[in-house]
Amino acid sequence: MDDFAILQSTPLFRGLSAEALVRLLDRLGAVRRSYIRGAVLVRAGQPSHSVGVILAGSIEAARLAPDGSRLPITRMGPGGVFGDVLGGSSLTSPVTVTARTSCEVLLIPYDRLLRPDGSAAGQLVLQNLVRTISDKYFLLARRVDLLLLHSLRAKVSAYLLAEAERAGQLTFRIPFTRAQLADYLNCDRSALSRELSRMQREGLLDTYRSSFKLLQPDALRKLSQ
Secondary structure: OOHHHHHHHOOOOOOOOHHHHHHHHHHHOOEEEEEOOOOEEEOOOOOOOEEEEEEEOOEEEEEEOOOOOEEEEEEEOOOOEEOOOOOOOOOOOOOEEEEOOOEEEEEEEHHHHHOOOOOHHHHHHHHHHHHHHHHHHHHHHHHHHHHHOOOHHHHHHHHHHHHHHHHOOOEEEOOOOHHHHHHHOOOOHHHHHHHHHHHHHOOOEEEEOOEEEEOOHHHHHHHOO
């Protein structure tokens, strides 16, 4: 997939023709940047003034927990958009964004993105920006709801049901390793492995590494409440 096809597939630029997108990116002063694995794109405690679109490779956004451990917030591959929530804030970034692999990113100055130029393309992107921010707000709210659940089994059930819904089927892969999933659920890795093993023995699910098959979704829904 070429760069413009990737950009057109993102929520930010959805609905734009390739020609309109070329003209808009030129007016916005968008620049392409390359990062090596482990490079910091956005550092916690510092301001972020750009919206980034991943063209190749992958990134991870994480924040430090009170005990100093890293808590992964999200991961993105080609077509992922980051900085769309942070860039318009007067506050510093609460997360650090790093390159999980070598990656190519298109960076767009946030202030230019917000500056109306009277073009139909510019207005459409502003509408798309508002929509993506709203969607991410609800995703964050879902994550908070997940972390507020009292038992680990409830957290696991709620998370896997949400992933099945996202995949549109009961067999799916999650974007985390077992250790990373434990970080995401804010629990101990060994406790998570024990819980998944118990749930598998009870016939609630099948799992191998990052692959899952939900065998009793109705039972999992009851457990997630």
